[in-house]
Amino acid sequence: MSLDKPTNLIEALIFASEKSITAEEIHQVLTELLEEPIEIKFILEKIEQIQAKYLDLDLAIELVHLNAGYQFLTKKEYYGAINQLQIQRSKKKLSQAALETLSIIAYKQPITKLEIEQIRGVNCDYTVQKLLEKELISISGKAETIGKPLLYKTSGLFMDYFGINSTNDLPQINELITENNTIGEQAE
Missing domain, CATH: 1.10.10.10 (Winged helix-like DNA-binding domain superfamily/Winged helix DNA-binding domain)
Structure with missing residues (x-):
């Protein structure tokens, strides 16, 4: 050729x-x-x-x-048109648990499953396994702590899926916090 x-x-x-x-x-x-x-x-x-x-x-x-x-x-x-298509295909969307877990990994990476579970307050075995199967996260090594647990990070497919070049393109956490997201009275 x-x-x-x-x-x-x-x-x-x-x-x-x-x-x-x-x-x-x-x-x-x-x-x-x-x-x-x-x-x-x-x-x-x-x-x-x-x-x-x-x-x-x-x-x-x-x-x-x-x-x-x-x-x-x-x-x-x-x-708008693509969004409508995605709504119709919503069965393939990520569950709320998967989105929460993926968010934690994206912002705290590399992170162990135990750390994810401590933040979420629930067992994450199934969700982490599904995210690995969808190739949205990958194993980045082992932690230097007792038991050498696996460390997880987002993958290149994660970047493609969310249309970003790097995790630096993610919204900053302080941009996401609004008055509607607080509980109780604010101290002055």
Whole structure:
């Protein structure tokens, strides 16, 4: 295969990827496929051309830099339609327990299951197992405490799922606290 339509090849790789794909991953595929040297700089230039093409055309999708890679996503103005679709598919949504557990892991990572359970006040075995199965979290090692419990952190799929580049993009906890979320009288 030759490099006569590199932009189309790169566009196809990004489109076919289930999650964001990095320029390095594209480089590996193209190097093996084309059997000739190709530079990352060349790939990045082609990605910029693809991004510009999708911005210029009146399409519902765009190429977005996400989680250190690239992914085709629906443009923000189509949020209402996509939201309606997601409501209809709500059986596949995360449960309240899963969202709470995932939030704790996202803000406190790396964290042990015992620490999660202490914050939530309930057993989290099932929820942690389901989040691992959905690949929203991963095991990041073992704690240096007695028993060497497993440490959990969010995964790249978590970033894709919530449309963020890093956990730094998560809302700050003080932004989430409102007067409606307090119990009892406030001290002055």
